[in-house]
Amino acid sequence: MSRTLKAFPTLLRIGLAEAIAYRAEFFIWMLTMTMPLIMLALMSTLAEEAPIGNFDSPRFVSYYLATLIVRQLASSWMVWEMMREIREGTLSMRLLRPIHPLSGYAAESLASIPMRALFSTPIALIALYATSGRDVTRDPALIFAFVLSVAGAWLLNFCISSIIGTLALYLDSSIAIWELWLGGFMIFSGYLLPLSLFPPWFQTLAHVLPFSYLQALPVEIITGLHGRSGAFWELGHQWLYALSALGAMLLFWQRAIKRFSAFGG
Amino acid sequence: MNLISVEHLTKEYRVHERPPGLMASLHSVFHRKYKIARAVDDLSFSIRSGERVGFLGPNGAGKTTTLKVLSGLLHPTAGTVRVSGFDPRRREHDFLQRITLVMGQKQQLLWDLPPADTFTMNRAIYDIPKQEFDETLSELSSLLELGKLVERPTRQLSLGERMKCELVAALLHRPKVLFLDEPTIGLDVSMQAELRTFLKKYNERFEATILLTSHYMDDVTALCPRVIVIDRGHLTYDGDLTQLVHKVRPHKRIVLRMHDGKQETHDVAPSDLKATITRLLSGDPISDLTVEDPPLEEVMRDLFAERGDRVTNS
Numbered sequence: 328m329s330r331t332l333k334a335f336p337t338l339l340r341i342g343l344a345e346a347i348a349y350r351a352e353f354f355i356w357m358l359t360m361t362m363p364l365i366m367l368a369l370m371s372t373l374a375e376e377a378p379i380g381n382f383d384s385p386r387f388v389s390y391y392l393a394t395l396i397v398r399q400l401a402s403s404w405m406v407w408e409m410m411r412e413i414r415e416g417t418l419s420m421r422l423l424r425p426i427h428p429l430s431g432y433a434a435e436s437l438a439s440i441p442m443r444a445l446f447s448t449p450i451a452l453i454a455l456y457a458t459s460g461r462d463v464t465r466d467p468a469l470i471f472a473f474v475l476s477v478a479g480a481w482l483l484n485f486c487i488s489s490i491i492g493t494l495a496l497y498l499d500s501s502i503a504i505w506e507l508w509l510g511g512f513m514i515f516s517g518y519l520l521p522l523s524l525f526p527p528w529f530q531t532l533a534h535v536l537p538f539s540y541l542q543a544l545p546v547e548i549i550t551g552l553h554g555r556s557g558a559f560w561e562l563g564h565q566w567l568y569a570l571s572a573l574g575a576m577l578l579f580w581q582r583a584i585k586r587f588s589a590f591g592g
Numbered sequence: 593m594n595l596i597s598v599e600h601l602t603k604e605y606r607v608h609e610r611p612p613g614l615m616a617s618l619h620s621v622f623h624r625k626y627k628i629a630r631a632v633d634d635l636s637f638s639i640r641s642g643e644r645v646g647f648l649g650p651n652g653a654g655k656t657t658t659l660k661v662l663s664g665l666l667h668p669t670a671g672t673v674r675v676s677g678f679d680p681r682r683r684e685h686d687f688l689q690r691i692t693l694v695m696g697q698k699q700q701l702l703w704d705l706p707p708a709d710t711f712t713m714n715r716a717i718y719d720i721p722k723q724e725f726d727e728t729l730s731e732l733s734s735l736l737e738l739g740k741l742v743e744r745p746t747r748q749l750s751l752g753e754r755m756k757c758e759l760v761a762a763l764l765h766r767p768k769v770l771f772l773d774e775p776t777i778g779l780d781v782s783m784q785a786e787l788r789t790f791l792k793k794y795n796e797r798f799e800a801t802i803l804l805t806s807h808y809m810d811d812v813t814a815l816c817p818r819v820i821v822i823d824r825g826h827l828t829y830d831g832d833l834t835q836l837v838h839k840v841r842p843h844k845r846i847v848l849r850m851h852d853g854k855q856e857t858h859d860v861a862p863s864d865l866k867a868t869i870t871r872l873l874s875g876d877p878i879s880d881l882t883v884e885d886p887p888l889e890e891v892m893r894d895l896f897a898e899r900g901d902r903v904t905n906s
Contacts, residue, residue, distance in 0.1 A: 416698065420698060423693055425689050
């Protein structure tokens with residue numbers, strides 16, 4: 328563990344250098360995550376005449392721009408890299424190193440965040456300017472909770488992405504499962520529509536499932552949809568999910584890696 | 593003292609079997625057929641510290657599978673394996689610190705970054721002290737004449753240059769056990785010779801143990817006094833390389849070069865060698881005469897011909 332912690336800054340530096348080397352592809356990849364902008368245009372227009380639920384037009388602007396920023400900062404796409412390395416057998420190279428392979432994947436995922444922040448910062452400034460900051464919380468405790476919730480969302484995203492990637496050791500490809508997961512994410516995470524606009528039974532279901540902790544929670548905290556106690560209560564739930572997913576990921580990896588048979592020679 | 597010990601190693605793969613075509617594809621959705629392929633079958637051998645051993649066999653003999661089991665990448669189906677006192681499948685950090693596996697067809701270098709970045713990353717991962725890292729890198733770079741290569745993105749290097757950098761990346765932590773799976777594949781003759789010289793020097797300098805598979809018999813001849821031959825996962829020979837040659841091809845080869853540039857070869861039994869040379873020298877004038885063992889390629893071809901297999905050295 329101490330070796331991993333010691334190596335981590337170097338792994339982050341190298342990961343960032345890789346992200347910079349792939350900058351063109353990286354920015355195009357980020358542009359594929361602009362669905363919130365489409366929803367922003369649609370919903371803010373609809374809300375111009377009358378608010379929808381508790382959302383008027385400026386609140387939709389804050390909500391969707393926050394959604395875009397959180398998605399940029401908290402997403403993890405390691406599933407693709409893992410599946411490729413398992414299928415091609417290049418995972419061997421990670422297994423030969425004296426640090427846990429998942430630490431390497433985590434460093435690569437985290438290292439891309441500064442590049443994503445470069446993309447998100449102008450959006451955040453636009454959001455502040457467009458709404459005069461009306462729906463952005465100024466409470467330091469909630470801002471702190473927001474930072475923790477983004478970190479929790481990243482960890483949960485990373486663990487789930489890794490678990491699905493590891494499934495490639497059992498299946499020919501786990502892409503279909505990832506697509507299924509993304510489908511659930513689109514519906515239950517608040518990515519397309521704020522969860523409070525759905526019927527109560529749906530909100531209860533969304534609250535039980537992990538999806539809202541990947542996306543909606545940080546957005547709701549920063550846009551002031553939660554008070555202090557509500558935010559920290561939900562944050563506790565999120566981290567419980569994230570740490571359980573971390574444990575599940577490590578156990579599953581330990582079991583699944585025995586099946587690695589270095590496809591492709 | 594044995595550094596590597598393999599006892600009754602068996603490794604099986606579960607392989608999905610499906611004939612080609614759409615119908616077979618649809619059929620396999622509901623009825624998947626599997627077969628068990630035994631890549632290594634009751635294999636036993638041991639290697640002492642500091643030895644250089646060639647691991648030979650036809651394609652599909654189980655060489656790479658064995659190397660992967662020895663380096664902890666694959667779990668054995670049966671049998672026990674110990675490397676440097678460790679059970680490889682546990683992949684303990686102290687074990688990984690002592691070994692390296694170089695695969696000619698797989699790379700660890702970061703594709704879009706210069707090799708120097710991979711070296712830096714490996715320094716962090718293997719927790720190599722700065723001074724030791726600088727010394728080793730300088731020594732390896734000088735042995736392999738890397739120069740400024742390490743500052744160019746990996747994708748812009750030639751295959752040979754990349755392979756040199758792969759070796760440096762794999763050896764920076766000064767491993768005591770080297771598993772080399774076709775390290776010279778695809779390289780030109782001079783580059784192959786350079787790598788062989790380098791590996792020999794590394795073995796002598798660090799008293800490292802080397803287990804090498806190669807399709808190039810020159811690699812084996814130059815590097816490995818001992819060879820282990822496997823076929824269909826079974827051990828078929830373990831011993832001195834020269835003795836293997838004499839066992840399979842007991843005759844000697846006389847090579848004659850004539851003044852007009854033509855060349856003749858005569859394979860004769862050792863007992864007939866003197867008489868044959870005398871007879872040949874009394875004939876047409878010649879410019880050169882050498883007596884050699886048959887090339888290892890031919891030895892291997894003979895060794896596996898009886899079994900109707902393709903020979904490793906094509």
